[in-house]
Amino acid sequence: MKAKWTDCIIIGAGLAGLAAAHQLSTHMEVTLISKTHIGKGNSVLAQGGIAAALHKEDYAKQHAADTLNAGGYHHNQKRVEDMTASSGAVIRWLEQLGVSFTKFPDGTFCLSKEGAHQYPRIAHTSKDGTGSSIMQVLTANLPETVICKEGETAFQIHTQGRHCTGVSTVSTYGEVHTYSASAVVLATGGSGQLYTWTSNSDEATGEGYMLAYDAGAELCDLEFVQFHPTIASGAGCKGMLLTEALRGDGAQLVDGEGELLISPLMGGSLAGRDVTARAVEVADQQGKSPALDISEVKDLVGRYPNIYKKLTKDGAALKQTPIPVRAGAHYMMGGVVVDEAMETSVAGLFAIGETAYTGVHGANRLASNSLLEAVAFIPTLVTRVCEVVNNDKSKQAAIQTYDLPMDSPLSATVIGRFMQCYAGPLRSRQKLELLSTRLTAPSEERKKVRPARKEIEAAFQYRLARLMCESMQARKSSLGAHALQGDVEDRDNSYWLVHTRGEKLTAEHKPPIARRLANEYV
Ligand SMILES: Cc1cc2nc3c(=O)[nH]c(=O)nc-3n(C[C@H](O)[C@H](O)[C@H](O)COP(=O)(O)OP(=O)(O)OC[C@H]3O[C@@H](n4cnc5c(N)ncnc54)[C@H](O)[C@@H]3O)c2cc1C
Numbered sequence: 001m002k003a004k005w006t007d008c009i010i011i012g013a014g015l016a017g018l019a020a021a022h023q024l025s026t027h028m029e030v031t032l033i034s035k036t037h038i039g040k041g042n043s044v045l046a047q048g049g050i051a052a053a054l055h056k057e058d059y060a061k062q063h064a065a066d067t068l069n070a071g072g073y074h075h076n077q078k079r080v081e082d083m084t085a086s087s088g089a090v091i092r093w094l095e096q097l098g099v100s101f102t103k104f105p106d107g108t109f110c111l112s113k114e115g116a117h118q119y120p121r122i123a124h125t126s127k128d129g130t131g132s133s134i135m136q137v138l139t140a141n142l143p144e145t146v147i148c149k150e151g152e153t154a155f156q157i158h159t160q161g162r163h164c165t166g167v168s169t170v171s172t173y174g175e176v177h178t179y180s181a182s183a184v185v186l187a188t189g190g191s192g193q194l195y196t197w198t199s200n201s202d203e204a205t206g207e208g209y210m211l212a213y214d215a216g217a218e219l220c221d222l223e224f225v226q227f228h229p230t231i232a233s234g235a236g237c238k239g240m241l242l243t244e245a246l247r248g249d250g251a252q253l254v255d256g257e258g259e260l261l262i263s264p265l266m267g268g269s270l271a272g273r274d275v276t277a278r279a280v281e282v283a284d285q286q287g288k289s290p291a292l293d294i295s296e297v298k299d300l301v302g303r304y305p306n307i308y309k310k311l312t313k314d315g316a317a318l319k320q321t322p323i324p325v326r327a328g329a330h331y332m333m334g335g336v337v338v339d340e341a342m343e344t345s346v347a348g349l350f351a352i353g354e355t356a357y358t359g360v361h362g363a364n365r366l367a368s369n370s371l372l373e374a375v376a377f378i379p380t381l382v383t384r385v386c387e388v389v390n391n392d393k394s395k396q397a398a399i400q401t402y403d404l405p406m407d408s409p410l411s412a413t414v415i416g417r418f419m420q421c422y423a424g425p426l427r428s429r430q431k432l433e434l435l436s437t438r439l440t441a442p443s444e445e446r447k448k449v450r451p452a453r454k455e456i457e458a459a460f461q462y463r464l465a466r467l468m469c470e471s472m473q474a475r476k477s478s479l480g481a482h483a484l485q486g487d488v489e490d491r492d493n494s495y496w497l498v499h500t501r502g503e504k505l506t507a508e509h510k511p512p513i514a515r516r517l518a519n520e521y522v
Contacts, residue, residue, distance in 0.1 A: 003166055003178040005397035006031040006147065007389045011154045011167060012187030012208065014041035015131070016353025016374040018138040020185055022097070023382050025143045028389050031179060032146050033169055035153040035453060039139040041189050041203045042354065043374065046131025047243035047307070049124030050094075051117070051368035052087035054109045058119040060084040067369060070116040070272045071333075071362020072480040079340075079358045083369070083376045090375045091123055098137045102126050113248035114367035116272040120248070122368045128243060128304040131371070152177060153453045154207065155460075157184060157215035157349060158400045164215060164349035168402040170451040178400045182392035183348050183385045186212055186336060190354040193457075194465055195329035195424070196416040199228050199241040205412075205457040206464045208355035212336040213467070217344035220357045220499050221334035222464075223471040223482045226365050227277035227425040228330035229253065230292050232323055237310050241330075242292055242323065244273075244367050246304065250296035253279065254322055256289030274364040274425075274481045277327040281425040284326055291322030327425050331370060333361040333481065334471070334500075341384030342377055348388050350381060363480020404448045407455060408462035409441045415458070415465050423472055428485040432473045439466050471500040 006029050010017045013034035021032045032038065053063040063084040068075055091109075095101065101123045102110040111120035125133035142148075152169035158178075159165060166180040188208030192200025213219050230242040230253070247253070253261040253269045253276060261279045262271055269276065283290040294300065301308050311323065335357035342350045342358075351357075353374040360373055408415070422435035439462070449455035478487045 001176070001178045001400060001402065003180040003397045003400045005395065006179060006181050007395075008183045008185065008385055009033060009167055009179050009181045010185045010187055011211075012041070012189060012353070012355070013038040013148075014187065014189050014353060014374070015043035015134065015138070015371060016355075016378075017185070017187030018135070018142065019375045019378045020187060020352060020381060021142060021146045022138065023378050024385060025146050027382065027386050030146050031149060031181070033149045033152050033154060033167070035151065036203055037150055038142070038148055039135045040201065042192075042201050043371065044131050044135040045199070045201055045241070046134075046371055047128045047241060048114060048245045048368050049112060049122040049130040050091070050371040051121050051366065052091050052123050052372065053084065053119070053121060054088070054091070054123060055111055055119045055121060056108070058121060060087065062118060063087065063121065066117050067360065067366045068362065070366040071364045074362035074479060076359025079360045083358075083360050083373055086376045087372055090372055093375065094134060094137070097141055099134050100125060112245040113270070114244040115247065115270045115276060116267070116366055122245060122248075124245070128245070128306050134371070149177075153456055154188070154211060155405060155456045156402050157211050157346075159215050159346060162216065162345075163347045165398055166400050168400065170453065170456065172453065174451045176402055176451055178402060180397045180400065182389040182395065183350060185350040185352060185381070185385070186355050187351075187353050188355050190332040191461075191464060192329040192331070193412070194415060194419050194461055194468070195225075196413075196420040197231065197326055197328035199231055199328055199330045205461055206332070207457065207460045208351065209336060209467075210460040210464050212344055212346075212349065212351060212355075215346050215349055217346045217349060217351075218337040219334065219467065220337045221363075221471065222332070222468045223475050223500060224333035224361075224363050224480060225329055225423075225468070226273055226331040226333060226481050227281070227327040229273065229276035229280040229327050230325045231328040233326040234324040237323070240307070240310055242307060242325065243304070246292065246294055246297055246307075249298065249303070251292050251294045252296070253325075254291055254293045255283050256291070258293070258322070261290060272364055273330075273367065274483065277425045277481075278483055280325060280327045285426075289324060290326070291324050293322040329419075331361075331365050333363065333365055340380060342381040343384055350385065352377060352381060363482065404451060405456060405459040406446045407449045408458040409446060410439070410462055412454075412458045412461055415439075415461050419465055419468075423469065425481070426483050426485055427472060429473075429476075432469060435469050436473065439469055474500045
């Protein structure tokens, strides 16, 4: 099939993809591909805001320390420092584009506090729809030179040797399109839809990880799935995320009797997400009806109008009644391994945003660091992509033959049920063994999928679930969001700083955390 030529292809049009399109398009021709509408995905759903050390007593090193502390020090510390140091520049860039963050009359930022942050640090727009405000601005101001392809699902990255040469997609009408490019950027977001209970958008089905894997790139730490503790489970508002900022404003996690789920000595309702999600999961399993008590939140209507509207719609829980909650899949800390320029181990193939593994989230992401990450590393990406494009002398559309993936023996619904049941916030070796058995393909013959989005998604979800299961089994002790029953409090540290690559555990890329930590943070 004769491919179309473009300098750079970005797959995914959430915050990371749009930020990259804005900054790359001044240097080259960019084609932006999205399986639904431009701007749809997880970014637009973000309620809380974006973490930045803007408080007068706060500073980037403190933000870095909180990030490391929340994630079990299982990070690439250099990248954490780079990201937190750039938060001011990220906020300025968004403001220059037209994002209007909430400020006090004296011009200082109005900042919320979220779990495991030592300071109020979450910059937000006037209401509880910061993601939506940011995405509106980025979409409305997208440079006209960016070629947008909506409704196309990428299913194959093309390579020649260890070089990326293009991508094939399928449209909503079942047509296959093939593109050649000097550089391809994966910005396909996360994989929360692998679980039945999730905060994630329909688009978050995890193809980016498998596209990279099939092209020969490395994946890392796929066992670290962050669960969010407060996904509403009551009638009328089922599945709605209740932002952590509510707890920063006084909401409490309680059981059916109104007792606090987590003692203040253990960080209370603002403990790290791994701790709060596990507490909610345990309460749920014990039939203790976990809930979020929002009765103490001031100005619920003014600060959280969208949440308030949804809570009061259809007779759903009102402010006086604790809102029943469950823990659900929220964020993938693992991902496609990239270097400092966001390039994968396949030359010319890049990954950004939630798809990338930069090592900034460790074993448990600090709240509101992901919108920051989605933008923070774009300048280094731009520098490297420019080099790749300028050094590519061929710049011609190549003939690319595509290959549709094998179908999944299990439906996406069944995969979700298995993952929820056996690979949730509290795992065990037995549960993971059962998951592995359940996910083993029956021996009957499988065939290639038809060129249709849902079939392609299920095919990739099935294989990703298996890789995640292998990673979970390989990590034999609890760390951050990977919690094994009976091992959480008394963990075996031999797996700390050891990263999983597929079914293998490897101690490569060991960051020099402990040494520097002693000097700078303790
Ligand atoms: C409900 C909710 C609230 C959140 N709140 C916050 C918050 O307050 N602060 C914070 O920092 N983080 C928050 N997060 C996390 C954060 O929103 C995401 O991690 C981040 O926005 C990811 O951005 P992204 O650009 O990588 O992916 P996304 O925004 O998810 O975009 C992915 C894009 O890839 C496209 N795509 C996917 N697969 C394919 C394919 N095969 N072919 C073509 N296109 C494809 C999608 O259509 C979409 O355009 C929240 C997440 C959720 C779900």
